[in-house]
Amino acid sequence: MTTEALGQAVPVGDRRDRWAELAARVWGRVRRVLDVVRPAAWVLIAGAIVLWIAGASLGWWELTVAAVVLAVLLALCALFLIGRTAYDVTLDLTRTRVVVGERAVGALTLSNSGGRAILPSRVVLPVGAGRGEFQVSRLAPGASAEELFAIPTVRRAVVAVGPVSVVRGDPLGLFERVHRREEPVDLFVHPRTVLFEGQSLGFLRDLEGLPATDLSRDDVSFHALREYQPGDDLRHVHWKSTARTGSVMVRQYEETRRSHFVIGLSTHAGDYRDDEEFELAVSAAGSLGLRALRDSQRVEVRVQERSLPSGTGKQFLDSLSAVVHSRPRAGGIVELAGVVAATLPLASVVVLVCGSSVDANSLRAACARLPFGARALAVVAHSGAAPSLRRIADADVVTVGSLEQLPAALRKVLA
Structure with missing residues (x-):
């Protein structure tokens, strides 16, 4: 093999990466197809296969006819998956913070911004461990539908509301195609609290505290000057102001507190x-x-x-x-x-x-x-x-x- 041929050869590691990427892409598409099949449909598919094999091996045409009927039923139900679900979804909670016992009210708006009508669908709104379901009728181009909902709150929690899912399926529940359209919104259910008045708990006097509205005769934060009153500490006399005014003036302090x-x-x-x-x-x-x-x-x-x-x-x-x-x-x-x-x-x-x-x-x-x-x-x-x-x-x-x-x-x- 020439040097040019060696230079053009694809390394074994790169070929493996490409095959792995291709396999992952194929598996992703196969998984999307398999996700639309509900457990009941898998049971009917297995039953049709068993009946077909039994009818062919035993020569019982009744079993073969039953297998064909099941296959036709599955095909008809699969046709309900055809159609667009391209809604523009808006989830709006009036309040994202409520107190235990209050109801959180919201609105879910679905709009058809496309040029073709959207067939009836089912919209699922997860709320915590539960979920709400709304039936949306056929939407013409440019039309919209609004669904109001209320979420009762019985205990303190952070509740995830959403994501909104648009579900297209058949009447028998054999197939179901789900498209998620909106990110979840957190609803904070606050604990009950009570207001009370009166003195604040435990302010302590401190050198590095916050100033309070209480005035003190002896502290570390100077506030103002006032005339001397019997009982005042003479160490706090402000002699310059006393000489200027002719009255004995003492320093008044603002009490500081650590908080x-x-x-x-x-x-x-x-x-x-x-x-x-x-x-x-x-x-x-x-x-x-x-x-x-x-x-x-x-x-x-x-x-x-x-x-x-x-x-x-x-x-x-x-x-x-x-x-x-x-x-x-x-x-x-x-x-x-x-x-x-x-x-x-x-x-x-x-x-x-x-x-x-x-x-x-x-x-x-x-x-x-x-x-x-x-x-x-x-x-x-x-x-x-x-x-x-x-x-x-x-x-x-x-x-x-x-x-x-x-x-x-x-x-x-x-x-």
């Missing part, structure tokens, strides 16, 4: 008696976090295996919508408190939220692990229980049996 608010929400299944308690705990954590964000505090939220985004109220509630039970090896409330202490050592207030399966000893151990100097508060979700307040070590422990009891219980803590 690093941390919520530790236990997702350990063993800390709760049932799912109802877990949902109550998530709602309590959501209510506390929203109040802290409204008070312009820095909010950090931890669960066993990760931190939850909590920069804004919407972001915080979205993250709570996706909270589920953690893996057993992640540990319970005591281990969660250790994670909080290790990752957030400068927290000023730490609220631990758990269920009624956590005993007093575990709460004591958890509070002992919290960052030094932080105010500790534990909220125990106990479905159906009367609200109560107790003291365990240096922590206030609030037990609530329903979400509506939370504001009154917190007022007792702040009293």
Whole structure:
């Protein structure tokens, strides 16, 4: 073989790649054809083959006729797959964020932008684990059809709505051709929360805190000058202003407070008696976090295996919508408190939220692990229980049996 011939030869590796690419392309087309065949059709196809072979081998024309009838039936049903399904699909949810118990309302619009009519089709809209189905009649060129739907929400979750699928099939359900037309949309089902008024939880005076509206006689943030009053510290007299005005003037300070608010929400299944308690705990954590964000505090939220985004109220509630039970090896409330202490050592207030399966000893151990100097508060979700307040070590422990009891219980803590 000459040098030119060797140069033109195709390497063995390239030939294998080409054959593999060709085989994958052929298999892809064959798979698309096989995907339209439903299980019932496979049964009829197998039955027709068996009847044909039995009729030919046994000489029973009745079996052969039955095989022909099945074959004709399959062919007629396959004809229903012919036709266009080139809809322009628009999925519109009025709100992508709702609270548990509310209904999410949306609209599905299908338009025929082509030059030929589209035969009747069936449109499938998956919603989480379920799905809704709509029958769309024949659409003339330029026509459109709109279907309204409502999604009931019974529990907190992030529900995928879509993708929209246009299904063309036969009346017997033997063949079905599916075309997906729209990307899924996430529906956030937020936990129930409750608003409460009153003093904010646990602002602590601190050198690097946020200024508050409370004025103080002794702090680190200078605010203004005022006339001397009996009892004022003479160290704060501003002598230059006193000499200029002829009255004794003292410095007035603005009280500063540290506002690093941390919520530790236990997702350990063993800390709760049932799912109802877990949902109550998530709602309590959501209510506390929203109040802290409204008070312009820095909010950090931890669960066993990760931190939850909590920069804004919407972001915080979205993250709570996706909270589920953690893996057993992640540990319970005591281990969660250790994670909080290790990752957030400068927290000023730490609220631990758990269920009624956590005993007093575990709460004591958890509070002992919290960052030094932080105010500790534990909220125990106990479905159906009367609200109560107790003291365990240096922590206030609030037990609530329903979400509506939370504001009154917190007022007792702040009293």
